[in-house]
Amino acid sequence: MSEREQILLEFEERSRLLEEKKRLTAYRESLAAILKDNPYLGENVGVGYQYFTEIKENNLFYIDKTYFITEWLHRSAKISLITRPRRFGKTLLLSTVRTFLDPHYAEHPEYFEDLKVWQDPLCRMRFGQIPVISVSFGSCKGIDYAHSIRGMLNSLKAMYSSQDDLLTSERLEEDDRNEFKEIREALFRGEETVVENSIPILCRLVYKHYGVKPVILLDEYDTPLLEAYVGGYWEEMIASCRGLFHNTFKENEWFERAIITGVTKISRNSLFSDLNNIETYTITDEEYSDCFGFTEKEVEDALKCQNMDCFQEVKAMYDGFIFGNHRDIYNPWSICNFLDRGKLISYWINTSSNKIIGDIIRRHPVRSKFEIERLMAGEVVHKKINENITFQYMDGDENSLWSLLLAVGYIKADNVEKYEEYTECDVSVTNQEVMSMFRNEILGMFDNGNLYYNEFIRALLAHNTEEMEDILLDITYSSMSYFDTGTSSKRNPENFFHGLVLGLIVSLKDRYRIISNRESGRGRYDIALYPIRPKENAFIMEFKVFDERKEKDLAQTAANALRQIEEKQYEADMIAAGIPGERICKLGFAFEGKEVMVVKEKHRQ
Known part of the structure; x- marks a missing residue:
C-alpha cells in the first residue's frame, strides 16, 4: 500500500469514527431528553408490581402517569367512574393517587419531586393533605355468593386495617374508637350485615381524626358483579352492591370526592339508579384518554432506554388501542413483559x-x-x-x-x-x-353453537315441530337464565325468543329472504322466510308467551299464535308475490319460562 493510500485510509477511518462519535453524542443527548421527561425508563423492569411505593422503593421501571392527578384535581366531578380494560394500570394509578394525597406518605415528597404532578402548584399544595380510603374488589370472586362476599369482607377488612391509627387518635371519642373496633371485628368474623355501612362509617371517623373529608378510591368495582353473572348468583350480589353503593356514594356526607375504576360501564338501572353525581369516562371519551396505557412515544422511548432496537416489530404486535382522541395506545402488561423477557408473544389474556x-x-x-x-x-x-x-x-x-x-x-x-x-x-x-x-x-366459542343451528334448520325445513321443540328446550335449559325467560323482567320475553330463533335461522340467508316485524295483511308478523329458489316452501312464524289470565295451557297459547296468523292474513304479501298458499308453512311458537311448544298449520290442499 502506497503512502498516499495509507493516508486516505486513515482519513476515512477518522471520518467514520467522527460520524460514530456524533451519532453516539446525539443518542446520549436524546436519552438525556427522554429521561428528563420520564426519569425511570432506564431502570430494571419489574412485572406485576401494582403499588407505587414498591416501584419507588425498589427503583424500578416506571412511565410517569402522575399528570392524571393534576387533571383530576382540576376537575370538579364528585364521583368519577373510569372504565378501561384489565391490565391497563388502573390499580397502579389509584395507588399513585393514594400515595400522593394521603397524610401517611407526607414525609416522602422525594417520591414525586421529579415527576409531572410536582410541576403544578395546586398539586404541590395538596400533597399529603387529603386522607384517602382505598379498597379493591378484585378479590371478590368465587363459585357462589358465599365465596364472593367473603372476598368483599376481606377487602373491607384490609381497608379498616390500613386506618389502625384511628384507635389511638385523641380527636376521636371513646365511642368512635369502639365503633371502629366493632366494625373491624365484625368484618374479621365475616358478618355480612356490616358491609353496607362500613365505608360511610370509616369516612366519618377519618374526617373527625384529620378534620378533612377523605377521598374514596374503589378499584375493580364491577368484578363481583361480573363473577356473579357468570356464577349464577346475580340477585344476591346486586342487592349487596346496591346497598353498599347507595350508602357510600348517595347518603354519605363525609367524603370529598371519589374515583371508581373497572372494566365495564354497568348501567344506572342496574347499580347507580339513584346516583346523579357521577361522571363516567369510558374508552371512547376524551377525558383521561392517555392516562391509562402507554402512548406510542412512551413505548418508543422505553425501548431506546432499555437498549432494544425493535420498535416496528413491537408496534406491529401490540399497537392498536384507541382511547378517546388518542390513537396508538399500548397495553402496559404486554409491553412490560416484552421489555422483561424480550419475546414477541401474546401476554394479555382476559380470562x-x-x-x-x-x-x-x-x-x-x-x-x-x-x-x-x-x-x-x-x-x-x-x-x-x-x-x-x-x-x-x-x-x-x-x-x-x-x-x-x-x-x-x-x-x-x-x-x-x-x-x-x-x-x-x-x-x-x-x-x-x-x-x-x-x-x-x-x-x-361460535363453533360450540354450530350444532344447535344446524339441527334447528334441518328440523325447520323438514317441518318437524317436535324436533324444533327439543332443540329450543335444550337451549333454554342448558344456557338461558331467568333474565331471558322470566316474566318478572322488564324485558319482553317474546322479543327475546324472537331474537333467538332469528339467530338460529340467519344462515339461511342464501336460500331465503328473511323478514322480521313487517306489516302484511291486517297486522305485523314476527318472522317470514321468502324462498329465493322456485318451488321451495315459505314460512311465517308468530311468537307468544303464555298468559295465565287468558289461556289454560301452553297448547292454547300456540294455537292462538296460529290463529293470529290466519286472522291477520299475514300470508297476504306472500300470495301477492306469487307464492301458492299450499307452500306457506305457518308456525306458532309458545313459551312459558323455559318451556317451549311449536305447532304448525297443515298445508292447504
Whole structure:
C-alpha cells in the first residue's frame, strides 16, 4: 500500500469514527431528553408490581402517569367512574393517587419531586393533605355468593386495617374508637350485615381524626358483579352492591370526592339508579384518554432506554388501542413483559371476561358470527353500540356482546360519534396479539353453537315441530337464565325468543329472504322466510308467551299464535308475490319460562 493510500485510509477511518462519535453524542443527548421527561425508563423492569411505593422503593421501571392527578384535581366531578380494560394500570394509578394525597406518605415528597404532578402548584399544595380510603374488589370472586362476599369482607377488612391509627387518635371519642373496633371485628368474623355501612362509617371517623373529608378510591368495582353473572348468583350480589353503593356514594356526607375504576360501564338501572353525581369516562371519551396505557412515544422511548432496537416489530404486535382522541395506545402488561423477557408473544389474556363473552356467544351462536368473521379477515364493521351494560338483558341482547368486546379491549372504536347513550363507530380487532386470541377462543366459542343451528334448520325445513321443540328446550335449559325467560323482567320475553330463533335461522340467508316485524295483511308478523329458489316452501312464524289470565295451557297459547296468523292474513304479501298458499308453512311458537311448544298449520290442499 502506497503512502498516499495509507493516508486516505486513515482519513476515512477518522471520518467514520467522527460520524460514530456524533451519532453516539446525539443518542446520549436524546436519552438525556427522554429521561428528563420520564426519569425511570432506564431502570430494571419489574412485572406485576401494582403499588407505587414498591416501584419507588425498589427503583424500578416506571412511565410517569402522575399528570392524571393534576387533571383530576382540576376537575370538579364528585364521583368519577373510569372504565378501561384489565391490565391497563388502573390499580397502579389509584395507588399513585393514594400515595400522593394521603397524610401517611407526607414525609416522602422525594417520591414525586421529579415527576409531572410536582410541576403544578395546586398539586404541590395538596400533597399529603387529603386522607384517602382505598379498597379493591378484585378479590371478590368465587363459585357462589358465599365465596364472593367473603372476598368483599376481606377487602373491607384490609381497608379498616390500613386506618389502625384511628384507635389511638385523641380527636376521636371513646365511642368512635369502639365503633371502629366493632366494625373491624365484625368484618374479621365475616358478618355480612356490616358491609353496607362500613365505608360511610370509616369516612366519618377519618374526617373527625384529620378534620378533612377523605377521598374514596374503589378499584375493580364491577368484578363481583361480573363473577356473579357468570356464577349464577346475580340477585344476591346486586342487592349487596346496591346497598353498599347507595350508602357510600348517595347518603354519605363525609367524603370529598371519589374515583371508581373497572372494566365495564354497568348501567344506572342496574347499580347507580339513584346516583346523579357521577361522571363516567369510558374508552371512547376524551377525558383521561392517555392516562391509562402507554402512548406510542412512551413505548418508543422505553425501548431506546432499555437498549432494544425493535420498535416496528413491537408496534406491529401490540399497537392498536384507541382511547378517546388518542390513537396508538399500548397495553402496559404486554409491553412490560416484552421489555422483561424480550419475546414477541401474546401476554394479555382476559380470562374472566372471556367467560361472559363465551356465555353470550353460546346462547346466540349465529347472530354475530358473520361480523366476527369479517373482523378476523381484518375488515372494519360499522356498529351502533350502547356502552352501558345491563345484566338483566345481557343474555338476549346482541349489543351486550359488542359492548363487552369494546370494554375489554378486544375491538377498538374509530370514527366515533356519540348520540345520547349510543356510540356509533367503526370497529376492528385491536392488534395482532388480540387477533391470536380471537382465532384460539372467540371463533371456538361460535363453533360450540354450530350444532344447535344446524339441527334447528334441518328440523325447520323438514317441518318437524317436535324436533324444533327439543332443540329450543335444550337451549333454554342448558344456557338461558331467568333474565331471558322470566316474566318478572322488564324485558319482553317474546322479543327475546324472537331474537333467538332469528339467530338460529340467519344462515339461511342464501336460500331465503328473511323478514322480521313487517306489516302484511291486517297486522305485523314476527318472522317470514321468502324462498329465493322456485318451488321451495315459505314460512311465517308468530311468537307468544303464555298468559295465565287468558289461556289454560301452553297448547292454547300456540294455537292462538296460529290463529293470529290466519286472522291477520299475514300470508297476504306472500300470495301477492306469487307464492301458492299450499307452500306457506305457518308456525306458532309458545313459551312459558323455559318451556317451549311449536305447532304448525297443515298445508292447504
